Amino acid sequence: MKISVPNLGNTSIAAKALFEGLQIDYVLPQVSSKSTLELGSKYSPEEICLPFKIMVGNYIEAMEKGADTFIITGSCGPCRYGEYCELQINILKKLNPKVELIVIDAPGDIGKDELLKRIGKISEKSPLCRQEKLKAVYNALRVINAVDDIEKALRLKAGYEIDRGHCKRILYEFKRRMLVAKGVNEMLSLIKEYKKIVGSVPIDKNRRVIKVAIIGEIYTIIEPFSNLYIEDKLMDYGVSTMRTLYPSWWVKNLAMSPLKLHSIDIRMASKKYLPYYIGGHGRECIGEAVLAHKHGCDGAIQIFPFGCMPEIVSKSILPTISKDKDFPIMTLVVDELTGEAGYVTRIEAFIDLLERRIKKCII
Ligand code: SF4
Incomplete structure (x- = not known):
């Protein structure tokens, strides 16, 4: 099993923390681009919404790198998102019959047991014990919370910065370093380092x-x-x-x-x-x-x-x-x-x- 996720902002960073923490094989999605969208549009229904097409492009690019299992979030809601997983798995199965989609949905919609079963599927290839797996999930949650908080702070500070472009440079550098960091511990120490950097950006409060x-x-x-x-x-x-x-x-x-x-x-x-x-x-x-x-x-x-x-x-x-x-x-x-x-x-x-x-x- 080689697992991947479609791009969704900082989710790839959290996914990296989770998969590395669980010690399972993974592929991170390529940064979405025009060619991702073209690829997704080629295989998607013409009238479907834009996110569907970009996600399909992400899957296909990841499959080219060996991914065969994808995690997506689901919804039983009334908009087209409720149909995403069914339609997407049909498209992907035509390209690779062995591909699998694990849909993480609200416990209220699919039941707590079904949700735990699906989460179990993600971690079943992990060699770790239950306690270590829980720690990996906990660390991934810490990562996503902290990365989002750092991004929020920088986007808010951007208007007040003395040196135009300073916050944007920090944000880009932070995300790049998080994506190449080796292991969750390095990611957590980067978070600590960048929290200090964000706090020390010179700003004009007035x-x-x-x-x-x-x-x-x-x-x-x-x-x-x-x-x-x-x-x-x-x-x-x-x-x-x-x-x-x-x-x-x-x-x-x-x-x-x-x-x-x-x-x-x-x-x-x-x-x-x-x-x-x-x-x-x-x-x-x-x-x-x-x-x-x-x-x-x-x-x-x-x-x-x-x-x-x-x-x-x-x-x-x-x-x-x-x-x-x-x-x-x-x-x-x-x-x-x-x-x-x-x-x-x-x-x-x-x-x-x-x-x-x-x-x-x-x-
Ligand atoms: S909210 Fe629903 S209809 Fe709107 S873009 Fe997302 S999936 Fe499509």
Whole structure:
């Protein structure tokens, strides 16, 4: 068994920590690129959403390096994501009949025993005892929480940095070093080292910085290739960004969902505008928009793939929030045909608008 995962932001770093901790053979996905998307599009149904196509491209690239087992997260929800695993396994089986997909789903949907059985499948090739396996899982969780926290801190600090580009350089260097680190212990000491580095970035605390919340469809906002590296672009403009949906958030949300203690703040915030779950993370998008305003952001950018059903519903509600709270919200829709020039122009125009609003308030 050679295991792999599709790209999803920092998930590859956590997967590396987990597989190395369990001492099982693995392949990390290549950084997603245009050729990944082309490869995925070739084998995917034409009308399926963008994340599906990029994921299929990731699988095929990993299969070329010998991967035969993939872990994906599942959903029995009403959007197309509920069909992802069935459709993807059919595509992959045609390329390699021996390939396997392990779907990690919410215990409320598949039952606790089934979830444990699936997790057991991942670790069955590990030579370690039960206690050591649990330690490997614990360390992988520590890694994903810490990596996400470091990224959040750097993206927020980017607006205040004295030396433009400093935070982005640290973030890139940190992730690169994490991906080549040998073993979990080296990864954990890198985390310790970079926490100190992040804390010592020189900043101008008195600067009036533009703060933007990134909201929308979970895959598109977590996986930078699918959103054309929007957060990196905003860092280049000296804009601070905030985002709730990180892989570590997803893990916590999944763990708390059987007790109905997940995303309480988001649920409360979305109550007035969208009190129901509509599939995907449509409700979270609404709650996050309200919270972004409450937490002092100057605006929010919603991003989702073309044809995403839950986010289309959210998109129709966001103008009401924007009007009620006098809070600018821009929507960006991406697909394989999105042109970078037009995309960048829209982001720049939105930042200009926020800048003018801030100046007006100061005058
Ligand atoms: S949330 Fe949207 S993009 Fe994601 S799987 Fe569902 S329909 Fe597709």
